[in-house]
Amino acid sequence: MSGGTILEIHGLNKHFGPTYANRNIDFTLRRGEVRGLIGENGSGKSTLLSQIAGLYRPDSGEMLVNGGKYDPHSPLDANAHGISMVMQELGVIGSLPAGVNVFLGRTGQFAKGGIVDLREMNRAAAAVFEKWGLRMPPLNRLTENMIIEDRKMIELARALSIEPEILLLDEVTQSLSLNNRNSLYELIARYRDMDRSVIVITHDIEEMIRITDTITVLRDGQVVGEVVSAETDPDQIRMMMVGRQISGDYYRDDTTPDCDGETVLSVRDLSVPGELEDVSFDVHAGEILGFCGLSDAGIHSIGKAVYGLIRGSGTVHFLPTDVNITSAPQALANHIGYVPKDRDREALLIHASIRDNAVLPSVEELRAAAGLLPPGRVNSMAEGIRSRFSVKSTGIAQTTDALSGGNKQKINLGRWLAKDLRLLILDCPTRGVDVGVKAAIYALMKEAKKNGIAIILISDELTEVLGMADRLLVMKDGRVTKEIRRDEDFTEQSVIGVMI
Amino acid sequence: MPTTANGRRARTLKNWQFDLIFAAAIVLVLLLFHLISGGSFLEWSNVKGILSRSAYPSFIAWGFCFLFACGYTDMSIGGVVVLGSFASCIFGNWYGLPGVILGGLLVGLCLIFINFLIFTYSGIPSWIAGISLAMIYEALAFLLKISKGTKALISTSLDKEYRVLGQLPWCFILLLIGLVVVYFLYNRTTVGLNIRALGGSRDVAEKLGINAKKTLLFVGLISGILVGVSCVLQQSYAGQTTVKTGLTSINMIFQPLAIYLLAQIIRERINIVICVPICAFILYSIFNLLTMLGVPSGTLQEACLGAFIVIFGIVGSRKVRGVVK
Numbered sequence: 001m002s003g004g005t006i007l008e009i010h011g012l013n014k015h016f017g018p019t020y021a022n023r024n025i026d027f028t029l030r031r032g033e034v035r036g037l038i039g040e041n042g043s044g045k046s047t048l049l050s051q052i053a054g055l056y057r058p059d060s061g062e063m064l065v066n067g068g069k070y071d072p073h074s075p076l077d078a079n080a081h082g083i084s085m086v087m088q089e090l091g092v093i094g095s096l097p098a099g100v101n102v103f104l105g106r107t108g109q110f111a112k113g114g115i116v117d118l119r120e121m122n123r124a125a126a127a128v129f130e131k132w133g134l135r136m137p138p139l140n141r142l143t144e145n146m147i148i149e150d151r152k153m154i155e156l157a158r159a160l161s162i163e164p165e166i167l168l169l170d171e172v173t174q175s176l177s178l179n180n181r182n183s184l185y186e187l188i189a190r191y192r193d194m195d196r197s198v199i200v201i202t203h204d205i206e207e208m209i210r211i212t213d214t215i216t217v218l219r220d221g222q223v224v225g226e227v228v229s230a231e232t233d234p235d236q237i238r239m240m241m242v243g244r245q246i247s248g249d250y251y252r253d254d255t256t257p258d259c260d261g262e263t264v265l266s267v268r269d270l271s272v273p274g275e276l277e278d279v280s281f282d283v284h285a286g287e288i289l290g291f292c293g294l295s296d297a298g299i300h301s302i303g304k305a306v307y308g309l310i311r312g313s314g315t316v317h318f319l320p321t322d323v324n325i326t327s328a329p330q331a332l333a334n335h336i337g338y339v340p341k342d343r344d345r346e347a348l349l350i351h352a353s354i355r356d357n358a359v360l361p362s363v364e365e366l367r368a369a370a371g372l373l374p375p376g377r378v379n380s381m382a383e384g385i386r387s388r389f390s391v392k393s394t395g396i397a398q399t400t401d402a403l404s405g406g407n408k409q410k411i412n413l414g415r416w417l418a419k420d421l422r423l424l425i426l427d428c429p430t431r432g433v434d435v436g437v438k439a440a441i442y443a444l445m446k447e448a449k450k451n452g453i454a455i456i457l458i459s460d461e462l463t464e465v466l467g468m469a470d471r472l473l474v475m476k477d478g479r480v481t482k483e484i485r486r487d488e489d490f491t492e493q494s495v496i497g498v499m500i
Numbered sequence: 501m502p503t504t505a506n507g508r509r510a511r512t513l514k515n516w517q518f519d520l521i522f523a524a525a526i527v528l529v530l531l532l533f534h535l536i537s538g539g540s541f542l543e544w545s546n547v548k549g550i551l552s553r554s555a556y557p558s559f560i561a562w563g564f565c566f567l568f569a570c571g572y573t574d575m576s577i578g579g580v581v582v583l584g585s586f587a588s589c590i591f592g593n594w595y596g597l598p599g600v601i602l603g604g605l606l607v608g609l610c611l612i613f614i615n616f617l618i619f620t621y622s623g624i625p626s627w628i629a630g631i632s633l634a635m636i637y638e639a640l641a642f643l644l645k646i647s648k649g650t651k652a653l654i655s656t657s658l659d660k661e662y663r664v665l666g667q668l669p670w671c672f673i674l675l676l677i678g679l680v681v682v683y684f685l686y687n688r689t690t691v692g693l694n695i696r697a698l699g700g701s702r703d704v705a706e707k708l709g710i711n712a713k714k715t716l717l718f719v720g721l722i723s724g725i726l727v728g729v730s731c732v733l734q735q736s737y738a739g740q741t742t743v744k745t746g747l748t749s750i751n752m753i754f755q756p757l758a759i760y761l762l763a764q765i766i767r768e769r770i771n772i773v774i775c776v777p778i779c780a781f782i783l784y785s786i787f788n789l790l791t792m793l794g795v796p797s798g799t800l801q802e803a804c805l806g807a808f809i810v811i812f813g814i815v816g817s818r819k820v821r822g823v824v825k
Contacts, residue, residue, distance in 0.1 A: 055707060076709035091707065093700030095569070096693065104697055105708035107690045115688045 005067075006031045006197055007052070007166060012061030014047055021047040023221045025061065029166065032195040034188055036208040036229065039218035039241055040434045041406035042392070045201045046088055048218070049168045052199070053085035054078035065166075076105065082165035084158075086172050088201070088405070088432065089344070092151045094144030098137050099125045102158045128157045132187050135180055147300070148175050148342045156184070167191060167198045171405075173207060174431045177460040178499065179294045185211055203434050204461070205234040217241055238435055250439040251467025252446070257486040258470045261285035263319050264423050264454040265306070272312030275301040277478045279314070283423065283454045288445065290469030291458045294499055298478040299458045300341055303427045306456065307331045307338040320422055332361060337416035341427040341458075347412045348400050355382035355396040358415045365419070381418065389414035390440070406437035417444060424448060427458040442468060462492050474498045518769045526782070533785060537792045541785075548668050550788050554780035555671040556737055559730035560756035561763065561776045562682045563612075563723040568760070569686075570719050571699040574615055575630035577727055578749030579637025584608040584731025585741035586644060589658045592735070600662050601732055608728025609721070611637065616720025620713050631747070638745050645743045657739045666736030675777055678729065683773045691718050754802075759783055761809055 009027040013020070022044045029035055037045045050056045052063065054072030063070040065081050072078040075085070092101045099122040100107065110121040122139045129136035134157060137143075137150040146154075152175040159167060169188075173181050188211055191198050202208050208215060212229045217240040225240050261284040270279040276298050283289045291299040304310045308327040316325040318334050325331050331338070340346040348357050359366060359378050366377050382396040389410040393403060400408060409429065416424060426445070430438045445455060445468060459465045465472055474482040474495055482498045484490055534541040560577060567574055584607040591603030615633055619626045644650045664670050686692045694715045697705040706712055735741060744752070762783065763775030770778075786808060790801050 074709060075707050087707075091701075091704045093697045093704060095696050095700040100693055104693070104705070105710050107693050111690055115684055116690055116693065118688065 004031060005029070006065065007070075008062075008064040008067075009052075010062045010064075012048070012051065012063070013059045014044075014051060014056060015059060020044075020221045022051070022058075025223055027216065027223065029197050029199065031197060032192050033214065034192050034198045034200065034212045036212035036215040037199060037201045037218065038203075038205065038208055038215055038237060040436055041404035043218040043241070043434075044221035045218055046170055047221075049085060049170050049199060049201065052078070052166075053083060053168055055085075055087075079162045079164070082162075083168065084160075084162050084164040084166075085168035086152070086155045086159045086170060088170040092143045092154050095142060097140050098143050098146070098150075098154050099139035101143055101154050102128065102139075102161055104158070125157060125161070128161045129153075132157070132160050132190075133183050134187070135183065148345075149177060149180060152176060153180065160187075165196050167196070169198065170201045171203065171432050172200075173202050173204065174428075174460075177294055177297075178462065178496075181460075203430075203432065203438065205237050205435065206463070209234065209237070241434070242436060250442045251463075255487050255490070257287075258449070259284050259287045259289075259485070261287060261452070261454075265456075266315075266317040266319060267306065268315045268317070270305055270312060270314035270316065272301060272305055272310055272478075275310070275478055276305060276312065279475075279478075279480055281473060281480065281483075283456060285422075285452045285454050286449050287471070288449055288455045288457050288469045290465035290472040291456065291475060292460075292462055292465050292472060292495060292499065293475035296477070297475040297499070299475050300427055301478075302475075303338060303340065303425045303456065303458050307336065307425055309338075318423070333364070335420060335422040336425070337361065337419065337421045337423070338425045339413055339416060339427060339429055341431060343405070343408055343412055343431070348408060350401045351399055353397050353399055354386060354391065354393055354403075354411060355379065357400050357411050358382040358385040358396070358418075361415055362419055385411065385414045385418050388418070389444075406433040409433050409437065409441070413441060413444065417448060421448075421453050423454045423456070425456045425458070428460055429457070430459075430461070430464060462495055466490055466492065466495070522766070522770065526778070529782075530785065533789045537789055540792065541789060546788065550781060550784045552666060552668055552671050552737060553784045554777060555666075555675045556730045556733040557756040557759055557783075558675060558777045558780045559678055559726045559733065560753065561759040561780065562678065562773065563726040563730075564756060564760040565682070565686060565763075565772055565776070566695055566719050566723050566726075569699045570695045570716060571702070572616075572619055572626040572716070572719070573630060574612070574619075574633075574723070575627055575750055575753070576615060576633035576637055577612070578744065578752030579634045579641065580608055580611045580615075580727055581731050581734055581752055582641045582741055582744055582749055583611065583637055584728060585735040585738075586641065586654055588732050588735035589656070589739075589741065590650075590653045592658050592662045593653075593656060597662050597664070600658065600665065600736060604731030604735060605725070605728035608726075608731045609724035612724030612727050613717070613720040616716055616723075620716045620720075631750075634747055634749055638743075638747070638749050641743045642745055654743075658735055660739070663736045663739055666733055666738070671733060671737070674729065674733065678726075679773065679777060682726070683771065685722060686773050687771065691715065691722075695719055755783065755805075758805055758809055762812055765812060 005028055007029040009025055012022055012025040014022040025048060037048065039045050047056065051058050054075045054077050070081060072081065093104060102125040103121055107116050107121065110117045125139055126136060134153050137146055137153060143151055143154060152172060156172065173184060176184060188198050200208065200212060209229045209232060215227050215229055215232065215237065216223055217225045217237065219241060263282050264285050265283040268280045271277050279302065291302055293299045301310065305312060306316050306325065308325050308331045311326060318325050321334050323334060325334065344350050355378060359381050362381060363373065366373055366381065368374050379396065386393065386396055391407050391410045393407065400411065413429060429441055448455060457465055457469055470486050472484045472495065473480045476499060484494065530542065540546060584604045587607040588600050588604030591599030618629050622629060645654050665674065694710045695718065697710055698712055698715050702712055759776060759779045762779035763772050766775055786805065787801055790804055791797060795801055795804065
């Protein structure tokens with residue numbers, strides 16, 4: 001953080017209908033500074049970044065870039081001023097190849113005589129990935145077939161392709177596994193060294209303190225404080241965020257593994273070509289079995305394969321009903337629940353109501369004679385989930401896309417916990433949720449564990465699996481390489497040593 | 501070789517292997533048709549007929565590629581083809597070949613462009629607006645047919661000497677030119693990429709600076725030209741066009757739609773623009789064989805077509821082992 005001021009914001013206001021998203025924001029960013037923006041879901045962080053990036057126009061207030069008036073009308077306008085953003089929601093076009101997505105909106109620069117030189121464009125895209133040390137997906141492949149992490153990498157490459165002076169990152173790390181996350185940290189450090197600036201939003205407080213120089217805390221759309229990262233601690237940040245003391249110990253504080261209960265699931269020699277190889281494990285009632293690994297380790301395929309979404313060889317034996325799970329309907333009928341990583345694309349009907357989403361896995365239980373769904377039962381169940389899990393919304397008729405990430409996840413998880421489950425598969429359950437919702441999710445997991453539900457917890461966040469799991473299976477290249485129990489060497493160092 | 505969801509390699513067919521198998525399968529099917537038909541299917545005169553017949557719907561199917569890529573549909577295309585074919589016939593009989601070309605092309609272009617102006621600026625869902633426009637175009641064609649001033653013009657067939665574009669080699673040459681132009685437009689131009697981006701996610705496309713309205717008008721322009729060419733080819737091939745009423749003009753888009761659907765099924769492996777004429781040829785080969793076998797044209801042949809699409813869809817959409825979508 002060496003240079004002068006690059007971005008100044010004075011008295012910025014933005015409201016949506018009667019709700020103030022940003023109120024009287026004053027903000028200054030210096031050259032070479034990495035600034036963190038933190039706050040609960042709905043505190044106005046993304047709205048502030050969106051205004052800087054030209055996605056929204058402020059209602060009032062002033063922005064200055066390098067001392068000159070800055071009033072971007074569009075993201076392209078912001079790009080022209082050296083500002084680009086990687087958005088929280090996915091922003092790639094599935095029907096176009098990765099290389100085209102990197103330069104979408106600017107493909108004209110590769111056109112000769114009206115024809116776009118795709119090879120030249122792919123070369124330029126590859127150069128961006130290479131320059132910034134990002135893992136490059138196949139550039140000719142359509143992005144609709146890519147995992148969320150690869151799509152995030154494409155968005156990052158797109159933002160970097162304009163060589164911005166200010167890079168805005170809205171909850172990017174949550175989509176990435178450890179190795180790609182480390183690449184991003186290195187990128188941020190390089191940016192700082194190049195005397196360029198970064199504004200980062202992340203819900204991982206420890207991560208934010210580690211990678212930023214300063215942190216601005218927002219609450220209810222207002223700036224409530226600014227701290228120097230090296231001089232603060234997670235508890236101080238949490239208190240500033242929510243306005244009250246929140247203990248950092250929302251993980252389990254015991255070291256006793258709970259894996260002696262009745263075996264609920266027995267997986268033997270599970271192989272999916274290119275994804276999993278000879279994976280075997282048991283899960284017991286009341287146990288949280290964690291899975292961790294690098295991005296290509298195959299941990300996310302475990303959840304899909306156990307739930308019957310992808311098929312391979314080997315057996316997934318569900319012991320309480322003595323059946324081999326081969327399909328998702330069969331898994332659902334046998335009291336197994338699955339919360340996938342990609343909330344918006346794989347879990348929720350994003351344009352449907354809270355009611356429809358909440359009751360979807362329970363339609364069989366709610367069904368009355370002649371297959372009719374009694375509205376009373378449906379509404380009552382949806383209302384129950386909404387109130388039990390404190391979903392901030394106008395009512396069960398509200399569409400899910402209008403909710404914050406945390407509240408979406410409450411529905412996503414809550415609809416399963418409202419069922420009589422024997423096994424729950426959670427794939428990155430706290431991705432993109434704030435500290436308050438995170439604490440609530442961990443509390444729900446502890447409650448489910450107490451009630452004898454077996455849980456498979458797949459996570460890209462090591463601290464999460466270490467904090468919650470009874471046993472941890474470390475994966476590499478589709479295989480389980482090590483099993484660690486909670487009462488053994490249950491530390492980040494020992495796990496990372498096996499992962500890499 | 502495709503990568504899996506984990507980013508690792510899976511054992512799948514390579515593109516050239518797939519192309520080879522696909523080409524071999526088509527040849528085998530054609531030979532089978534030849535055998536079934538008692539040796540008359542692959543006679544040059546028969547193949548010529550199939551090729552000539554494939555040209556007109558291929559252009560409409562290419563139009564669908566652009567329409568569907570940007571997330572729109574247009575149910576009035578059949579009505580436009582009727583009016584465009586009339587124009588092609590009338591102007592052809594007045595001014596010769598230039599009249600055939602300009603009449604169909606201009607009417608197709610103008611009407612589809614008007615459609616897109618309505619879709620873009622009215623906010624009415626395109627399929628609803630399209631049905632309304634189909635009714636208007638059908639009524640217009642009917643009025644032309646019964647009006648004293650135009651009745652005779654409509655009833656007259658296009659003079660035989662101006663029908664060359666509907667016959668070989670011209671229809672084939674037009675098809676090749678169309679293939680090259682559409683291929684580059686769809687895959688290798690900024691406007692083509694923008695159209696596909698718009699269909700993928702209008703929200704994301706607009707955030708990336710793509711002007712949605714301008715892009716949609718380009719779709720109207722491109723589709724209009726393609727439909728215009730198909731009007732010219734339709735009139736040149738048949739020489740006469742029947743007036744459609746009661747929304748029966750929509751039937752006219754079913755065969756091009758079937759071609760588009762077939763092409764869509766294998767687009768992951770072969771570019772959809774290239775698939776279109778291949779699928780048109782396959783489709784009309786099937787119709788041709790069924791006719792040779794004495795299957796009555798109309799409902800029964802269309803039932804066979806439906807069954808063929810379902811079978812093709814099942815085979816074509818089978819997941820390649822190890823690839824997770």
